[in-house]
Amino acid sequence: MGHDTSTERNDQLALWSAVFALTLAFLVPVFHWYFNTMTDEELAAKVMMPDRDHDGRVDYLAERDQALAEARARLEEAPVSIRAAMDQLASSGRNIPTVRPQPSDGANLPLSDALASLAAVEGWSKRANTEAKEAAERALLRRRAAGVMQRLSQVAVEATDLKLDAEAEQANALRLELQSRQDIETLTRAEAWLAGWPARRGLAATAG
Numbered sequence: 001m002g003h004d005t006s007t008e009r010n011d012q013l014a015l016w017s018a019v020f021a022l023t024l025a026f027l028v029p030v031f032h033w034y035f036n037t038m039t040d041e042e043l044a045a046k047v048m049m050p051d052r053d054h055d056g057r058v059d060y061l062a063e064r065d066q067a068l069a070e071a072r073a074r075l076e077e078a079p080v081s082i083r084a085a086m087d088q089l090a091s092s093g094r095n096i097p098t099v100r101p102q103p104s105d106g107a108n109l110p111l112s113d114a115l116a117s118l119a120a121v122e123g124w125s126k127r128a129n130t131e132a133k134e135a136a137e138r139a140l141l142r143r144r145a146a147g148v149m150q151r152l153s154q155v156a157v158e159a160t161d162l163k164l165d166a167e168a169e170q171a172n173a174l175r176l177e178l179q180s181r182q183d184i185e186t187l188t189r190a191e192a193w194l195a196g197w198p199a200r201r202g203l204a205a206t207a208g
Contacts, residue, residue: 111188114140145182148190149175155197164204167197 055062075082115137122133152175159168174190 111144111184111191114144115184141182141184141187144191145178145187148187148194149178151194152178152190155194158201162201162204164201167200167204171197 118133118136118140121129121136123129152171156168156171156175159165159171170193174193178186178190
């Protein structure tokens with residue numbers, strides 16, 4: 001059976017291990033410095049430093065200021081600006097018509113206002129949840145259409161009793177159209193027709 005009779009080389013192994021460790025300790029900071037330098041140069045060349053319109057102002061600063069100005073304008077153009085709402089809440093609490101919670105849907109609320117209330121479902125404009133908003137809009141249209149069709153049926157019966165055959169025919173036509181197509185245009189037209197029905201009924205009663 002053979003045996004290894006060579007002399008031990010522990011000293012050489014320890015020496016080379018120390019050399020490798022020192023080499024790595026030197027190279028790692030060098031690599032980090034090189035990477036950071038190249039990254040900063042690329043960032044400065046492509047993003048931070050260009051002045052393509054030669055107005056003396058770095059482009060990214062102008063773009064940032066424009067984005068901030070647009071966001072600020074959207075906030076100020078809201079029905080009640082954030083600052084005004086904060087001042088009103090601080091002075092009078094929630095007992096103010098402009099900031100008091102209002103119904104988001106109903107027969108007495110215009111369709112445009114009901115649709116505008118769905119902005120909360122859509123969420124942040126930068127990451128808008130369009131699918132949730134579309135689903136909420138379809139549900140709102142179906143719910144309002146059901147109420148409008150019921151009111152149209154009642155108006156048709158009432159118009160028939162008053163011998164207003166043309167009005168009854170229009171109410172039934174709108175109800176059938178809304179039953180087959182529940183979109184914003186059809187629902188808006190039906191609600192507008194219903195809004196004018198009391199006046200037309202009053203004129204017919206006066207004429208009779």
